Amino acid sequence: MLLFNQLHQLNYYQMSTDTEAPIYTKPALEFKSTSFSVPVLVIQTPELKQIKHQLEEKIAQAPDFFKNSPVLIDLQYVNDTELSFELPPLIEFLHAKKLCAVGISSGNDKQIISALDYHIPVHSIHSSLSESSQENKNLSKPVAPEVTAEKTTKNAINTVENMLVSQPVRSGQRIYAKGDLTILSHVSAGAEVMAEGNIHIYGALRGRALAGVQGNSKSRIFCSALQAELISIAGHYKTSEDFDKLEQHQPTQVFLQDQALIINTL
Amino acid sequence: MARIIVVTSGKGGVGKTTTSAAIAMGLAKKGHKTAVIDFDVGLRNLDLIMGCERRVVYDFVNVINGEATLRQALIKDKRCNQLFILPASQTRDKDALTQEGVGKVLDELSKEFKYIVCDSPAGIERGANLAMYFADDAFVVTNPEVSSVRDSDRMLGILASKSRRAEAGEEAINEYLLLSRYSPERVKLGEMLSVEDVQDILSLHLLGVIPESKSVLNASNSGTPVILDEESNAGQAYADVVARYLGEDVPHRFIDEEKKGLFGKIFGRK
Numbered sequence: 001m002l003l004f005n006q007l008h009q010l011n012y013y014q015m016s017t018d019t020e021a022p023i024y025t026k027p028a029l030e031f032k033s034t035s036f037s038v039p040v041l042v043i044q045t046p047e048l049k050q051i052k053h054q055l056e057e058k059i060a061q062a063p064d065f066f067k068n069s070p071v072l073i074d075l076q077y078v079n080d081t082e083l084s085f086e087l088p089p090l091i092e093f094l095h096a097k098k099l100c101a102v103g104i105s106s107g108n109d110k111q112i113i114s115a116l117d118y119h120i121p122v123h124s125i126h127s128s129l130s131e132s133s134q135e136n137k138n139l140s141k142p143v144a145p146e147v148t149a150e151k152t153t154k155n156a157i158n159t160v161e162n163m164l165v166s167q168p169v170r171s172g173q174r175i176y177a178k179g180d181l182t183i184l185s186h187v188s189a190g191a192e193v194m195a196e197g198n199i200h201i202y203g204a205l206r207g208r209a210l211a212g213v214q215g216n217s218k219s220r221i222f223c224s225a226l227q228a229e230l231i232s233i234a235g236h237y238k239t240s241e242d243f244d245k246l247e248q249h250q251p252t253q254v255f256l257q258d259q260a261l262i263i264n265t266l
Numbered sequence: 267m268a269r270i271i272v273v274t275s276g277k278g279g280v281g282k283t284t285t286s287a288a289i290a291m292g293l294a295k296k297g298h299k300t301a302v303i304d305f306d307v308g309l310r311n312l313d314l315i316m317g318c319e320r321r322v323v324y325d326f327v328n329v330i331n332g333e334a335t336l337r338q339a340l341i342k343d344k345r346c347n348q349l350f351i352l353p354a355s356q357t358r359d360k361d362a363l364t365q366e367g368v369g370k371v372l373d374e375l376s377k378e379f380k381y382i383v384c385d386s387p388a389g390i391e392r393g394a395n396l397a398m399y400f401a402d403d404a405f406v407v408t409n410p411e412v413s414s415v416r417d418s419d420r421m422l423g424i425l426a427s428k429s430r431r432a433e434a435g436e437e438a439i440n441e442y443l444l445l446s447r448y449s450p451e452r453v454k455l456g457e458m459l460s461v462e463d464v465q466d467i468l469s470l471h472l473l474g475v476i477p478e479s480k481s482v483l484n485a486s487n488s489g490t491p492v493i494l495d496e497e498s499n500a501g502q503a504y505a506d507v508v509a510r511y512l513g514e515d516v517p518h519r520f521i522d523e524e525k526k527g528l529f530g531k532i533f534g535r536k
Contacts, residue, residue, distance in 0.1 A: 168469055170423030171416050188419045188467065206467075 038102060041071050041094075043078040046085040052093055059097060071099050072123070076106035087114040162197070169193060169207065176213075189229060198222070208232075211254075221254040226263065236261050268376040271383045272401035274425075276417030278388030280409045281446040284482055285504075286385035287315040287491040289405070292508030294349035295493075298380040301340065303371075304354035305397035306387035307362055313353045316343065317489025327355035330367030336374050345494065350379075360393035368396050390424055400430050403440045403511075406470065409447045410459040415467050418443075422468065443470035444507060449478040450523040461521055474507035476500050477520040 045051065059066045071094065078085045087104070091114075094101050104115045105123040112122050163177035164184070171190030175181065181195035186203030193199060194210045198219050201209070205223035212219030212234040221231055227248050230239050233256045243263065251266040273286040283306075290302035304312035307327060313319040318341045324334035329352070336352075343349035352371075355362065375382050386397035398404060404425050408418040425439050426432060432439075445464060452458040461475060481498030485491065493508070495501040499520055506516045 167426065168422075170426065171419035173423040173427070185469065186467075188423075189416060190420065191423075204466075 038070050038072050040074050042074045042076075043085065043090070046078055046081070046083040048086075048089050048093075051090065055093075055097070067098050069099055070102040073101055073104045074106060075104060075108075075111055079106060079108055079111075085111070087111045088118070091115075091118050091120065160197075163195070168203070171207070187223075187228075195219070205231075210237075212256075217256045222252070222266075224251050225249050226252040226254075231261065231263075233261060238263075268372075268379045268382050269403060270372060270376075270401050271381060271403045271405060272386055272398040273383060273405045273407060274386040274394060274398055274421055275388065275407040275414070276390060276394075276421040277409075277414045280407050280414055281476070281482070282388070282407050283311050283315050283385055284486065284492060285405060285407050285444060285446065285476075286312060286383050288493040288501075288504040289508055289511070290349060290381075290383040291343075291346060291491040292493045292504060293381045293383075293512075294343070294346045296508065296512065297348060299348045299350075299378065300381040300383065301350045301352060301375050301379045302383040302385060303352040303375075304385050305363070305393050306385065307354045307393060308356065308359045309387065310354040310356045312385050313341075313351065314489060315486050316351050316491065318343070318351055318353075319489070322353045325353045325355040326371070327358050327362045329371055330362070330364065336371065360387070360391060363393060363396050365396060365399065369400060372400050390420065394421075395424070395428060398425055398429055398439075401425075401439050402431075403442065405442050405444050405473065406468075407444045407446055408464060408468070410445060410449075410453070410461075410464055412459070415459065415464055419468060422470070441470055442473040442511070443468060444473050444476065446476040447478045448475045448520065450521065454523060472518070473510055474503055475518060475520050476503045476507075 043051065073087075073090070075085065075087075087107070087110075091101050101118070101120050103121045103123045104111060107115060107122060115122055160180075161178040162180045162182070163175070164182050165175060166184045168185040169175060169183060169187045169191040171188045173188075174192045175183075175194065177195040177197070177199075179195070180197040180200070181193060182200045182202075183193065184202050187193055187201055187205050187207045187209065189206040191207035192210070193201075193207065194213050196212065196214045196216060196219075199209050199211045199221045201221075201223040203223070204225040205221075205228045207228065208230040209221050209223070209228060210230075210232040211221045213232075215234050217234040217236075219233055221233065225248065226243065228240060228243075230237055231254050232238075233254060236256055236259065238261050252263060253266055254261060254263050256262070271289070273282050273289070275282050283304075286302055290300050294300040302312065302316070303326060304310055305326075306312070310325075313322055321341050324339035326339070328334040329336055329339045340350040340352055343351065352375075372382060384397045384401065387393040398421075406418050406421060408414050422441060425441060429439055431437065443464070445461060448461075449458060453460045461472065465472060477499045479492075479498055479500040481495050482492050482500050485495055485498075485501075492498065492500050493504040496505070503520055506519065509516045
């Protein structure tokens, strides 16, 4: 079982069919990112006959569970065996069994093309996915299609990696956080702190701070005193020359509004 | 086990060698067996400040290369029998130092000495990195001006990430600030950073403020560690530093301007 961000892709998919929608004054839709769990079907043999047989057995055990259930097809294992595996018959079979394939992962070029022909999204290789397929391999030795149904929330948690730094960040040091970055001391001139999320500095910011480095324009920078060399959010930056002198020694936040960096005292 | 102290700064000319000589002498005079090592291979100065330049036979690089024993290379100070100097080589460069070789020498010294003071060269290259790599305590010598403060900050970053303690995941190096060439008069005029300004940037434990003093240059010229000049401000300040390092509670001096009467203004000694 794996959790992944998929809703926005599905929404986009539905929306793209509706190109002549009238313009409403109120927003008619909204993009949101959320996670939910989807069973992963790890294909372990290219033998379609075997797959069909064993999948039918599984469905017979819990017909309600599988009815109209989304399923993600993981092809890494079967592709590792270097035997060719045709995707369309499997998709047709799943469809007949009222299972909705919502994506493939680790497919080869040919499989990706077939998946797209069926309007099935292609997911890039997911580290937690290969982990779970590894687990499945160990669980059942016989070569069989496996529908994983256990719920593991473990994989969902480590998608955001926040970081806490309790020491001063010294000149010449660089810190990169995949999530939010919290610093309990100051950031010296000549130091550089970067985060894909927000940056909180409980001290003076004298070096460079770059928030939302992967393009998250909602991220912000907070600091107890803004004496920075450079601040940047999602690529929009200002250098110390552009700051207002009055703001320098007060708690400050920096955020992005209409493509412009706003510096506000708190 | 010996305590290994590195005297470092990043920037040159701030008083590392003066400080190394002074604190090594100070520790030795307190009765602790102390060795002071010059890591500035190629630009050797410590022997001059210690006044033993005419007694150098073997040096640090000879010991690392196995061309001399440690006993042969160590020079015993004539003023204090607890103090030994290991001079740098003047004919080689920093590449002659290897991490393994330095580690071996420090290990051997550790068996016999209580304190080992490593006089780091300026910069953040090999010599400076090896001087601080094995340290337990770091004395960061800083002048009250922006470039020195920034270089010290950079050095602190390196101390926190590239030392043996950092790599082994042990307790971090104790870092102490030593503010040298301080002149309260110039701070008052706004020409120099104050102790508070420097502390604001570096947030370090202040071990002492060494006032700007003519006696430092005189001491260097005569090959006497300034701490032996008990009359001078700088000598007294270094004595305070050593006492504080050893855990004594000594109030800070030389931070504020001295109040001088008319008599003092005319005849006052700096």
